[in-house]
Amino acid sequence: MDSNRAALRAARPLGLALLPLAAVALFIAAPLWALLTEGLQPASWDTLVAGSTWRVMGYTTAQALVSTALSIGLALPVAFALYRLSIPGRRIWLALITIPFVLPTVVVGLAFRELLPFAGTTWAIIVAHVFFNVGLAVRVIGAVWGQLDGRLGEVAASLGASAFARFRLITWPLLRPAITAASVLVFMFTFTSFGVVLVVGDPALPTIEVEIYQRAIQRLDLDAAAALAILQLVVVVFTLGLASRLQQRLSVVGVVADVSRRERPRGTGDYLAVSIAVFVAVAVILPIAQLVATSLQVGDSWGLTWYAEAFAPSDNTTRATPVAEALWISSRYAVVATMIALVLGMLAAISVTHLKRGQATLDTIVTLPLGISAVSIGLGLLLLSIGGPLDLRDWWLLVPLGQALVAMPIVVRVVLPVLRSIDPRLRDVAASLGARPIRVWLTVDGPLALRAAAVAGALSAAVSLGEFGATAFLARADTPTVPVQIVRLLSRPGEANLGQAAVLSVILVIVTATVVGVAERARPSKSTGW
Amino acid sequence: MTTPKDLTPAPQSEQPGATGLRVLDGAITYEGRLLLHEVRLDVPPGHIVALLGPSGSGKSSLLRCIVGVQPLTSGSISWDGHDITGVATHRRGFGLVFQDALLFPHLNVAANIAFGLRFTSGDKTNTRQRVGELLELVGLEGFSRRGVDTLSGGEAQRVALARALAPGPRLLCLDEPFGALDRDLRERLVHDVRELLTLLGTPAIHVTHDPDEAEQLADEVRTIRDGSLDPRC
Numbered sequence: 001m002d003s004n005r006a007a008l009r010a011a012r013p014l015g016l017a018l019l020p021l022a023a024v025a026l027f028i029a030a031p032l033w034a035l036l037t038e039g040l041q042p043a044s045w046d047t048l049v050a051g052s053t054w055r056v057m058g059y060t061t062a063q064a065l066v067s068t069a070l071s072i073g074l075a076l077p078v079a080f081a082l083y084r085l086s087i088p089g090r091r092i093w094l095a096l097i098t099i100p101f102v103l104p105t106v107v108v109g110l111a112f113r114e115l116l117p118f119a120g121t122t123w124a125i126i127v128a129h130v131f132f133n134v135g136l137a138v139r140v141i142g143a144v145w146g147q148l149d150g151r152l153g154e155v156a157a158s159l160g161a162s163a164f165a166r167f168r169l170i171t172w173p174l175l176r177p178a179i180t181a182a183s184v185l186v187f188m189f190t191f192t193s194f195g196v197v198l199v200v201g202d203p204a205l206p207t208i209e210v211e212i213y214q215r216a217i218q219r220l221d222l223d224a225a226a227a228l229a230i231l232q233l234v235v236v237v238f239t240l241g242l243a244s245r246l247q248q249r250l251s252v253v254g255v256v257a258d259v260s261r262r263e264r265p266r267g268t269g270d271y272l273a274v275s276i277a278v279f280v281a282v283a284v285i286l287p288i289a290q291l292v293a294t295s296l297q298v299g300d301s302w303g304l305t306w307y308a309e310a311f312a313p314s315d316n317t318t319r320a321t322p323v324a325e326a327l328w329i330s331s332r333y334a335v336v337a338t339m340i341a342l343v344l345g346m347l348a349a350i351s352v353t354h355l356k357r358g359q360a361t362l363d364t365i366v367t368l369p370l371g372i373s374a375v376s377i378g379l380g381l382l383l384l385s386i387g388g389p390l391d392l393r394d395w396w397l398l399v400p401l402g403q404a405l406v407a408m409p410i411v412v413r414v415v416l417p418v419l420r421s422i423d424p425r426l427r428d429v430a431a432s433l434g435a436r437p438i439r440v441w442l443t444v445d446g447p448l449a450l451r452a453a454a455v456a457g458a459l460s461a462a463v464s465l466g467e468f469g470a471t472a473f474l475a476r477a478d479t480p481t482v483p484v485q486i487v488r489l490l491s492r493p494g495e496a497n498l499g500q501a502a503v504l505s506v507i508l509v510i511v512t513a514t515v516v517g518v519a520e521r522a523r524p525s526k527s528t529g530w
Numbered sequence: 531m532t533t534p535k536d537l538t539p540a541p542q543s544e545q546p547g548a549t550g551l552r553v554l555d556g557a558i559t560y561e562g563r564l565l566l567h568e569v570r571l572d573v574p575p576g577h578i579v580a581l582l583g584p585s586g587s588g589k590s591s592l593l594r595c596i597v598g599v600q601p602l603t604s605g606s607i608s609w610d611g612h613d614i615t616g617v618a619t620h621r622r623g624f625g626l627v628f629q630d631a632l633l634f635p636h637l638n639v640a641a642n643i644a645f646g647l648r649f650t651s652g653d654k655t656n657t658r659q660r661v662g663e664l665l666e667l668v669g670l671e672g673f674s675r676r677g678v679d680t681l682s683g684g685e686a687q688r689v690a691l692a693r694a695l696a697p698g699p700r701l702l703c704l705d706e707p708f709g710a711l712d713r714d715l716r717e718r719l720v721h722d723v724r725e726l727l728t729l730l731g732t733p734a735i736h737v738t739h740d741p742d743e744a745e746q747l748a749d750e751v752r753t754i755r756d757g758s759l760d761p762r763c
Contacts, residue, residue, distance in 0.1 A: 151632055154599040157619035158626035160649030160697055165620075169645070173636045266601075 024348045027405065031380025032372070035233075038383050039226030047224040048231060053211075057231070060207040063122055064191040067129035071186045072179060074130060074280065075137030081277035082138065083146035085270060086262035096281040097135040099288075102516045104466025106483045107505040108132060109199025110490065111287030114294050114502075116200075124200045125207075129190045131287065134280060136189075137182040144178035145171075150261060163269060184243040188236060192373035195468040195483065199490060208232045209375045213472060216379055226383065229376040236371050288509060295502035299495070306499030323500050326485035327507060333471075333481060334464035337403035341460045344404070345411025346453055350445075352412075353419045370409040374469025377405050382473045394476055402470035407460035414459060418452040419445060458519030462512045482508050548610050550574045550733055551596065551701055556605035558591045565591055569605065569759050571752065573701065573733050578724070580736045580744035583754030589737045590705055592754075596735065597624050597703050609700065620649070625699030625732075629706040631686035633678040639665075639689050640674035646697035664692040667726065684715045691723065695730070702727065702734040708743060720746050 047053060081087060082094050100108065112128045113119045148171070156166045194209040201207070206214060208228060216225035265274055298305040310323040381402050385392035392398065422445055430440045468483040475484045482504050489501035549572075556569030565588035573579050581589040594600040596607060598619035606615045614622060625646075633642050643661045665671055668688040673681075681689065687707060694702060707723070708716040724747050727734050738744050744751045753760045 149632065151628055152634065154594075154597070154619070155626055155628070155632050155693075156634075156645065157599060158597055158622075158624055158699075158703070159646030159693065160620050160623070161645075162618075162620050165649070170634060 018351070021348060021351045024344050024408075027344060027408075031377055031384055031405070033380075034383035034387055035226050035229050035376060035380045038223060038387075039228075039230040041223060041227075043223055044227035044230075047227045053228065053231070056206055056208055056211045056228075057235075059122075059205055060191060060209075061235075063125055063129075063207065064187050064193075067126050067133070067190040068183055068186045070126065071130045071133040071137050071190075072141075072183055074134050074276070075141055075182065076179075077273040078134065078277040078280050079138045079142035079145050081265075081270075081273040083142035084150070084262060085265045085274060087265060087274055087277075090262075093277055093281040094138075096284050097138055097277075099135070099284055099513070100132050101135050102462055102466075102512060103132075104468065104483055104505075104508055104512060105132075105193070105195030106199055106468050106486050107291065107466070107508055108287060109196045110294075110486060110501060110505050111291045112196075112200045113490075114498075115287055115290040119200055120202055122202060122205065125193075125197055125202075128196045128200050129193060131284070132193075132196070133186040133189055135284075137186055140182040140185065141175060141178045145175055146262075148174055150263065163267075180243065180246050184239060187239060188371065191235065191239075192232065192375070194373070194375050194472075195487075199487065209373060209469070212375050212379060216382070216473065222379075222383060225379055229373075229379050232373060233376060236373070240371055291502055291505050291509065295499060295506045298499065306496065306503045309496060310500045310503045323485060323489065323504065324507075326480050326482045326504065329479050330465055330481040330483075330508075333400050333403060334461050336397070337400035337407060337464040337467075338457050338460040340400060340404035341407040341411050341464075342453060342457050345408045345456065345460075346415060346449070348408075349412050349415040349419055350441075350449070352416060374402075374406050374467065375473070378402050378470035378473030381405075381470065385474075396476075396479070398474040399471055399479075399481065400464070402474050403464040403467045404460075406467055406470055407463040410459050410463060411453075411456040414456040415449065415452045418448055422448060455519045458515050462515045462519075465508065465512055465515075548575050550577065550610065551735075552608045552611075553592075553596065554606050554608070556592065556595065556607070557603045558588055558595060558600075559603045560588070560591060564603075564757060566754070566757055566759070571759060573735060576728075576731045576733055577750065578727055578734045578736060578748045580738060580748035580751045581754060581759075582738060582741060582744045582751055584739055587754040588757070589754050592759075593703050593705050593735060593737050596701075597626050598622050623697070623700045625694030625697070625702040627687075627690050627694050627702070627704050627707045629709040631681075631683075631690035633681075633686055633689055633693070635678060637678070638674070639670075639676045639678060639681070642678060642689055643674075643693045643696050645693060650697045660696065664696055667695070668692045669722070683711055684719060687711065687719065691726075695726075695732070699732065702732050704734060704736045706738055707736070709738075716743070717746075723747060 078097065082090055082097075087093075108128055108131065112124055112131070116124050116127060118124055152170055152174075153166050156170050161169060192209060193207070194213065197207045197210050198213070201210070208231070212225045212228045212232070215221045215228065265271055295306055296302045296304070313322055381398055382393075385395060385398055426444045427440050430444050431437070435443065465481075466483060467481075468487070471481050471484055472487070475481055480488060486501045486504050486508075489497040489504070551571070551573040553569055553571040556571070557567040558565045558569075569592060571579070571592075581592065583589040591600060595602045598614075598617065602615065606613055608614060609622075633639075634645065637645070640658070640661045643664050644657050647657050647660060661674055662671075665673055668691055670685060670688055670692070673685070673689070678686065678689070687710075691707070704723075708719055711719065720743055736744065736747050738747075741751075
């Protein structure tokens with residue numbers, strides 16, 4: 001047995017683990033490198049110190065902070081209701097509030113543009129951001145809250161603490177790490193938010209992402225765009241660093257209940273929390289209903305006119321192919337992007353689990369693109385494509401490459417916990433029975449990895465289909481993806497363009513929801529990842 | 531455990547006319563099932579009553595109702611003749627100790643013990659002194675700055691006891707307080723707790739499934755059988 005184990009260790013050649021990691025690292029580093037070389041030039045200094053840059057940064061930070069505060073504030077009572085109280089239909093409410101997170105950004109933008117009377121203002125951005133992130137915050141906070149032993153509160157009550165004192169002195173400090181984690185996530189998402197801001201925000205008040213896009217694509221000032229992207233990256237890295245310091249300081253060994261018992265609601269506070277949870281869950285449906293309504297509303301009546309027009313071969317004026325051609329284009333891109341993300345993400349995850357040391361570091365590197373905004377990834381790839389000896393600007397593979405970079409961290413996050421949950425002794429047993437390393441992997445890890453890969457693949461496909469930030473930089477004018485087509489339609493006046501944008505949105509929501517729904521069903525129940 | 535110098539016995543035990551705790555016609559249902567009915571329970575001042583019964587018999591539920599973290603399905607609870615059935619837990623002044631110590635994980639030993647002192651109306655300046663006395667009382671002098679995750683099971687349970695006694699509870703409710711400890715430790719702690727409660731004059735209800743433990747700790751043992759509390763013997 002011992003000699004077999006030694007043989008197994010020796011048979012895991014270092015190169016086998018390092019090669020895919022090197023490929024993944026290159027894949028992530030190349031666009032970053034392009035950004036850095038382009039953005040760190042003497043001329044960039046003028047961009048960085050310009051007053052307009054700091055106004056944009058200030059505005060971006062302010063809207064992100066308000067969005068984060070409101071998302072967390074709303075998430076707390078909802079998490080309490082769904083994770084501490086026993087209420088009918090709990091799973092349904094929980095599923096409902098998670099929906100927005102997987103919806104494509106431009107689709108949500110369009111929905112809120114039509115739904116909100118104050119669309120085109122900062123408040124519209126904030127409402128859309130809260131809609132997007134409240135479910136995420138509920139999940140992150142609820143996961144911890146649901147496991148706190150309720151008897152801690154009972155002990156505190158017996159010592160004389162009122163409900164408010166119990167929350168302030170017991171629940172809040174114990175939840176603080178989770179609240180911090182959720183806040184950082186929501187801040188990052190709202191700080192780097194692009195599609196929503198572009199569609200629903202005030203055109204005169206760009207956030208940093210919109211500013212990068214406008215400089216690069218509309219003013220063709222790539223140097224300044226790259227400089228701004230670096231600035232944005234610095235903020236993100238700083239936030240993440242601060243967060244990890246905070247996490248270490250705050251982390252306490254919480255008392256985890258053996259059986260998490262959810263109490264029946266009693267008292268005004270409980271019923272208020274339940275009402276807020278139900279309100280949030282129902283409010284999730286509103287924007288989707290709005291999309292369907294907009295797609296069906298033709299003048300003062302209802303009909304399928306926009307559906308017919310979207311699929312009509314040509315309207316002889318502005319375009320030669322039907323609007324719905326984008327569905328076909330998006331699907332092809334999504335398939336390629338998913339394959340790239342899956343192959344690289346799986347290789348990275350497998351390599352990480354087989355490394356003896358430095359697992360945590362590599363884990364961080366592989367998930368790094370989550371922190372880089374999609375817009376920066378798009379810009380980096382764009383710079384890379386025109387910076388080399390060949391002009392690859394029009395290379396079709398750019399779009400799937402960008403989408404794969406956005407999706408790959410999700411693949412790693414889904415697959416890695418599954419692979420880690422495998423008892424290493426199983427591998428040793430297989431090896432001791434004489435199986436060669438490859439055989440060991442195929443028998444022990446293979447079946448579980450395959451299932452995780454299916455889930456990860458579905459999620460990647462959903463991400464690729466809805467991806468807008470990177471794609472906006474990379475898609476050619478004659479091959480728009482669905483989100484690009486939606487934004488393009490929205491930039492044109494008229495009911496017909498709006499109607500068709502809504503049609504594409506509805507179809508995209510249905511496809512995304514189906515894909516994610518299938519993935520959730522196939523997901524191994526033990527998995528602790530995303 | 532050493533004798534405290536400054537801790538005064540619970541005052542209500544001295545008052546004439548004090549009757550302590552009384553549960554009348556108590557009934558408890560759990561998920562639609564009737565667990566206990568026609569419960570009549572008296573805990574006179576300074577008295578320790580054990581509730582003995584198998585798991586699932588409803589003894590813990592009864593204790594939870596008395597502390598006020600769970601409502602009685604019907605019946606009433608009174609203290610010294612005043613009805614407290616609808617009074618919130620934090621206004622009842624009944625201490626609570628569970629099987630697992632359930633110390634607040636983000637606070638150290640001293641802060642855990644001092645927790646209840648925040649809400650008492652008395653002098654708040656000598657909190658540290660009071661914590662020191664309580665630690666002495668439970669035999670853990672010098673533990674005040676320790677993190678709660680560094681304590682052994684027995685030490686944690688002693689801190690939990692000190693925390694419950696700190697605000698001077700009118701009644702102490704012990705829910706299988708020694709269940710998680712090994713035999714030697716348990717016997718020593720049972721003995722110490724008995725001594726301590728007698729010394730302070732604090733009445734207590736002790737929920738357990740161990741008849742020996744009940745005999746050792748309590749002045750009176752009441753057994754739960756078939757959904758009702760045996761009449762007093």
